[in-house]
């Protein structure tokens with residue numbers, strides 16, 4: 001990248017001062033100088049690779065997550081994630097500690113606190129156990145605690161005029177052992193956006209993104225604007241999935257690249273679970289852009305015997321339970337009637353015993369395996385990536401068995417872990433602390449546990 | 465993040481102290497007078513404004529770009545990066561943050577070329593816009609670093625709308641105050657005061673211009689530091705005073721010539 005660009009008709013322009021350049025170069029710390037993470041890839045999404053990292057200078061021995069943004073330079077999604085996370089501070093929203101810009105290869109790195117678990121892996125673990133008729137010991141109130149903290153985080157985002165837009169199990173992290181044990185962290189703000197001033201219909205900007213399973217029906221019918229209600233629908237889907245270990249609106253997806261929001265099979269799946277919406281339950285459905293297609297493609301009579309209560313009943317969630325009644329309010333088809341995060345947090349479900357705890361594991365041993373390191377040709381991945389997703393769905397059993405195997409494989413796991421070099425005392429460079437964002441915050445949230453750990457030791461349940 | 469200015473990086477890191485600002489500018493102010501320095505910023509604010517308009521960006525995005533530009537030079541001398549490069553870089557970055565959809569690299573460069581040629585020939589004569597995409601992208605990393613990744617900027621437009629609503633919709637008042645807020649981007653107020661105070665300052669000037677005596681009680685009831693508002697008003701009025709006796713078309717070439725410039729690597 002030549003900085004002494006000279007034009008013939010010239011303004012003899014030197015774009016950047018040499019001394020300035022050298023000075024900033026010397027002050028800039030490189031991610032690879034401060035952190036060890038080689039061979040420690042733990043996550044791969046559409047927009048980045050995530051590594052587990054340790055500080056080289058040994059000033060602390062905590063684990064960190066380093067996300068390398070896919071591609072080079074500042075993509076729009078990198079910009080959004082940085083811009084928003086730089087401002088957001090909430091115990092249930094992932095904390096962006098620092099940004100590294102690597103000028104030589106033009107890579108962008110984001111440094112986060114490390115979260116050992118996420119709901120995608122947790123649910124997968126339960127599915128595998130179920131398939132093998134094994135039980136998993138978790139506290140009775142775990143699902144409730146998870147849901148409460150997800151709602152708390154989303155309520156914070158929504159009250160700050162931020163929509164997440166990509167809520168799904170893979171983007172809901174849970175902290176492992178440590179001061180924030182068992183705390184939910186909402187992550188992956190790559191699609192998130194401010195909605196206080198919609199500049200353009202949001203749907204115009206990036207055609208169709210992400211998996212369809214968590215997409216609200218109004219989006220599938222061509223709604224032009226993202227809303228809080230769309231995030232709430234996704235939370236409802238996640239809640240159902242936590243209760244049953246199955247994606248409630250599971251649907252094969254081949255043609256995911258389509259820029260048309262209308263998706264017949266996904267709608268069919270939703271109606272198969274929920275029943276076909278009655279006019280009186282969703283009056284504005286007639287105003288949806290794809291309403292005509294809907295009328296053409298679907299027959300109410302095909303869904304006569306479908307309802308959420310029957311579906312959940314089949315999965316052993318009783319229609320008269322508080323869990324079911326809250327689920328129903330989150331999964332209302334009409335976005336205008338769907339409850340807000342605030343209302344959801346007031347639901348009687350959360351005041352019924354067992355009460356939600358700050359540590360979702362309520363002090364009990366964590367049954368889930370730690371993250372595995374991925375190799376570059378590893379196919380194990382989140383549902384972000386389409387090709388892999390299909391593969392997953394076609395061979396669920398092999399996949400599940402694999403997890404099961406992994407979870408018994410703590411030794412191997414630890415062995416891999418050993419590859420991470422230990423703290424390297426002597427070499428204590430100053431680079432680290434200065435440029436990090438919100439530092440105090442963590443201390444603040446670290447200690448305060450209200451009514452958490454004490455309850456329900458040994459109060460186990462087999463299923464979530 | 466509309467509801468949350470007090471916790472924002474804007475409030476916590478980017479409301480600067482006037483004394484600090486003057487001190488950090490010493491290098492440039494050894495070469496330029498304060499007035500010359502302001503005239504140069506006035507000029508580049510115009511470039512950002514016209515670039516933004518040509519790219520069909522909203523005023524909010526243009527304002528954010530202008531604040532990025534000012535923040536960069538609040539901490540750095542004009543010589544560090546050629547402002548003719550930094551200006552479009554700020555527009556580029558702001559448009560990504562404010563979610564307008566990415567402007568394509570080629571469209572950005574082409575727009576820079578036509579704008580410089582057609583609208584600013586009084587400053588650059590026959591010279592062409594000398595930068596290409598790779599320069600902008602490189603510059604963008606430096607900009608982001610110097611902004612300390614603080615990309616969300618609060619602007620006075622939203623509080624202004626709310627105040628005017630509170631006063632009782634007055635289109636003329638809003639139009640005047642809105643323009644004054646635009647003009648305020650050419651002063652230092654966006655570096656020194658929170659946006660709601662700038663909105664009040666702009667309203668104050670608009671009321672004086674329109675002779676709206678009847679709003680005095682409304683101002684009196686506001687629970688704000690009136691000294692601050694007066695400082696804002698003074699900065700903006702000073703700008704208007706300066707404009708009266710200033711012909712940019714005649715003077716800018718000399719000023720640009722005098723401006724501190726980046727130095728290349730020493731020749732070996």
Ligand SMILES: Nc1ncnc2c1ncn2[C@@H]1O[C@H](COP(=O)(O)OP(=O)(O)O)[C@@H](O)[C@H]1O
Nearest residue numbers: 043045046047048050065112113114115170188
């Ligand atoms: N802070 C973190 N700690 C541990 N693992 C993480 C962290 N952030 C992300 N991951 C893992 O990496 C995956 C991809 O990260 P994510 O931020 O969702 O990126 P993408 O935008 O590419 O989906 C996540 O699903 C998760 O498994």
Ligand SMILES: [Mg+2]
Nearest residue numbers: 045170171188
């Ligand atoms: Mg993700």
